[in-house]
Amino acid sequence: MVAALLAVELIGGVGLVAEARRSPQAAPLMVGEHRSVVLDNHGGRPGEQLLDRVAANLPPAVDAVEAFWGTDWAHRIEVTATGSDRQFATLAGGDGADVAQWSDVAAVAVADRVDPDRRTAAGQRIVFAPGADAMSNAALRIVLTHELFHFAARTDTAIDAPRWLTEGVADFVARPAPDPARTRTGPVELPSDADLTDPGPRRAQAYDRAWDFARFVADRFGTGRLRQLYLTACGPGHVDLAVAVPLVLGVDLPDLLAGWQRWQG
Structure with a gap:
């Protein structure tokens, strides 16, 4: 999930080789040689744009x-544009979802069923809020890439993975x-999942701290180690971060946090 704009938010040389369609039944786009993309519009002209x-x-x-995760993930990608806040909240959080809870969220990656043991997911899709069409192109690319990572991973x-770490990565x-235009807000400390629960400055700061930690x-250990930390601390059968950090990075968590503090300057 990307809180709007907290991304400011459960193949080389690729190119689009088909014209966009507007329903899951129509011919999909192709990205590169292997990934098909279905664009599903429920948002009228703004959704189409x-x-x-x-x-x-x-x-x-x-x-x-x-480049970060590798190529072994779903080859079919569905993206939905919604037409109302209620529709978005329902697709993002299920029937009875609180619309206010999703008020500062630009997009979310969801799935109907996930089987980590078999590495399968059914009903995966990226859903955009109706106000997402107002984002700048740069912000849209950040949000799309963020949600696509959730989709891939x-x-x-x-x-039960630590949500703050999944969002930070x-x-x-x-x-x-x-x-360069963004200034740091909030303490230099790990966020909690609870910090990401409610809309507002606390959630925005938690996203920023999670991103900064990742x-x-x-920067210190390399992107490959960050990926391995994700799998160890967030994957099926994951261990606590305090155990995952020395296993993957070779330092204790307090030393890592002290290094993060120094890295901030």
Whole structure:
């Protein structure tokens, strides 16, 4: 999930080789040689315009996800544009979802069923909120890439994985370099899943801290180690972060956090 704009938010040389369609039954787009993309519009003309922009940004988004995660993930990608806040909340959080809970969320990656043991997921899709069409192109690409990482990592992510770490790594994949115009807010400490629950500044700051932590790990240990930390701390049968950090990075968690503090300058 990307809280709007917390991304500011459960193949090389690719190119689009088919014209966009507007329903899951129509011929899909192709990204590269292997990935088909279905664009499903429920948002009228704004939704159609948004999906046109999504289509244009899919190749670099796929490139970014594959560069970090690899190519072994679902070959069919469905993207939905919604037409109302209620519709978005229902698709994002299920029947009876609180619309206010999703008020600052631009998009979410969801699935109907996931079987991590068999590495399968049914009903996977990326769903955009009706206001997402107002995003800049740069912001849209960040959000799309963030959600596409969740999509790619879905079958390798435990249901009870620490959400803050899954979001931080997704944000790193979407924006590996800092935005010079953004200033740090909040303490330099690990967020909790509870920090990501409610809309507002606390959630925005938690996303930023999670992203900053992931960026630090990648900068100090390399992106391959960050990926391995994700699998160890967030994958099926995952261990606590305090155990995963020395296993993967070779340092204790307190030392890692002290290094993160120094890295901040």
